[in-house]
Amino acid sequence: MKSLIVAALVAFSTMAGAASLPAAQNNSVQEYSYGTHLDIAKVVSMTAIPDVCEVVPAKMTYLDHQGERHTIEYRVMGNGCQNN
Template structure:
């Protein structure tokens, strides 16, 4: 029973370290990617969305970013404007 618990802990620890290693690789690749500004009518080739930034708690337009991969596997960072989440309806 004790060996089973140790094996389970080691397996979960190994999976967690692999997930952390993969996350740090994606952060390193993202830091070298230039930020592109979205303009109305821009043609986008989005195959996979990797990350979307949090929307600030402000009332009014605020910048947001989306990291994605295109159909060629290249990573892009797109900056665009969204409405903040701080506006009340009442």
């Protein structure tokens, strides 16, 4: 009987631990295109923009208003161009 109770407690604690993870850890990366609707409540991280004079890929990870995590990839001009 005790082993059944212990097994049930382990199963419930495992489910509770999974439920406490951030809502829907979405690991897929969405490609941004003009007109893409973004529901950004909080920016989690952004990639650093390199010091090159060309268009480079960048990524931003954010949480939407429902708490779901999203990653979007977009293109940005590097920081290495100088106006002389």
